[in-house]
Amino acid sequence: MRNLILGQTKKERENLFQGQKIYYNLIRRYEFGGFYPGGDDGSHVMTGEGLGAGYNINVPWESGCCGDADYLAVWEHILIPVAKSFCPDLVIVSAGFDAAVGDPLGGCRVSPHGYSVMLSKLMEFAGGKIVMALEGGYNLDSIAKSVQACIEVLLQQGPIPGSLDAYPFESTWRVIQNVREELSPFWPTLAVKLDKNVTIKRAHQSQTFISDSEDEHSGPDVVSEDHDKAIENVLVPLSSLTINPEASDQAITVSSTWRSELRQTEIWYC
Template identity: 55%
Template sequence: PPGHHAETDEAMGFCLFNNVAVAASYLLNERPDLGVKKILIVDWDVHHGNGTQKMFWKDPRVLFFSVHRHEYGSFYPSGDDGDFNMVGEGPGEGFNINVPWDQGRCGDADYLAAWDHILIPVAREFNPDIILLSAGFDAAIGDPLGGCRVTPYGYSVMLKKLMEFAHGKIVMALEGGYNLDSIAKSSLACVQVLLEDKVIQGSSEAYPFESTWRVIQAVRKRLCAYWPSLADELSWKLIDQKTPNPIILISSSDSEIEDDDHGLVDQISKLSIENYQVDTASTSWRADLAKVDVWYACFGSNMWKPRFLCYIQGGQVDGMKKACVGSMDKSPPKEIVWETFPHRLFFGQESTASWGVGGVAFTNPLANLNDQTQMCLYRITLEQFNDVLCQENGLNLDSDSASFDLAALQSVENKGSILPEAVSNSWYANVVWLGKEGGIPILTMTCRPSAVEKFKSGEVPLRPPGKAYANTLIRGLVEGGRFSEEEAEAYIDNAASKPL
């Protein structure tokens, strides 16, 4: 079982005992006969190894290295513990190294850059007697929670580079991972490296993201006083080999993007430095869909009009971690009405890039007459709905075709809900038909039914909303005239506490 979140007096993050920390402590303190005096712990799980860090915070015998999604403290386990400024204390100062990614979608090129320009140089100086590897595979491509894109090839290369040290003495301990296929393929690639019975095959053609180089430079600058190998500045020629940051950086969706099976290079090829300029090929569908109106029914933060306008006109409101790019057509909604629908409101996920720690709103896509959810309906064009759908799911707006076209509109009326292919692997990919208002279709977007089952089983956590997110919902409900502030708080508390 995983262990790197478990602390000395607390189990957390699916971790009961910190296996790697216990092993390191045993080697150093209970078995001096083995001659292990210095241990390198490498944690490539997508989450920060907070428990392991704290256990060796003041111990210079252990060099702890963690590379993880951090997003300025908003990604689980949240807070500042995973920041690059956390370098250890007292005799352990300088022996704690955090490489905190600013966003998801990091892949082989990003991780290998951290290896080549931080971990490997420091490991040479430290010269460990053994390496303990917290091998979580939730940064693997296809993992629904990690949102990164490391391939089995990437993991095999990272492991091979570590085998140059400690005469190849490495212990791998499984940490997180939430896609069995990704875990199996990544684990197999690593075991083959350990057995040295198969030549590593593959290549990584992509460059690291711009933000990756910024993080690596910040880490090197912070730690160069302790590790001279990090003192030299990286050449501009090197760091100019970069990929534009992924769209998730400026997305302010309530979701965390699920990975898909498309290659990173394919995704990157669709991006441009300008990111959001529309070419002529994408304008024809926009002109057609701009003539069609729909009601977009909101049950989460978008119930508050200023928050929803961020998806239309760009920007962000208080409490949001990231700004929205806005829609191509920045015209405000033509009408706003409120209605109640027989769907169950609930809150899930540990944290999001947009709002930090806490759950975000979903509705069960299946109707139940015993459930009632307040929704704010915005009358917008089908073109604008497409742009909201893309932003909600972290996609680029510059597309040659609509994600949700007139055929999809007819299909969702007939079927009740559909998963547009462009967003089918995202959390808010399920477009649900709620009826008509004044002859105009009412649409909302939420998770698919299979995701509801994951929430029910605990595979994906149910979590009450964080303060900033909850306050945004309250403002929407109060300013929309649905509830008093006290009633709005009770409405949200009930949705968050009632079993799914």
């Protein structure tokens, strides 16, 4: 079995770095190693070692403010083409919402609609067999709305209503092209040059900064008053789920343990 994993932590990467049964993809704010946690682990040249060479894919943003258009460009021109070649049997999403609109640390601008579109595209793989594990995020309102959007995708098999009008930043196209070039020896699908009519569509990227002034933190928290309602909107659909009592008759008994089965599993880790 082949598995695609989208993940975030250094320890996870170290454990997966030399394996061939797992395709690991990480998209994060990097700033040439200057953004937390620093170092070169998030560089696009860190593609794996030994049998795992080419199976570790980093997409390192050069700055903050990346939003729906930037992430979906990575989906279309890196993640999805490789996933089609890899053919995962299971997709595991390490669902960190640091990149959500309103997060005070991530500094990116992914909307709930953007998350829902990305997740719906992942649902097309492995027969829809997908696991989501909640990871990071530092704004309760942003987390609640983003999780709600993802839960609705899992329940309804499609993205929530919304629009995607913006274009990716120029730096996004530069990063995408660097990643494709680095990985093309392992994934021939990435060797094809991107159409100039696609990459010419760019958004202006403004400079961002982080302020530590006392005035900035003197006001109320950014968390909105209706985040409880957003969380309730996630839980109510789940509470209405029913289990078919006849489903137990369809259970399949196997003699091997789950550990031996897992060793044969190919994972896509996102």
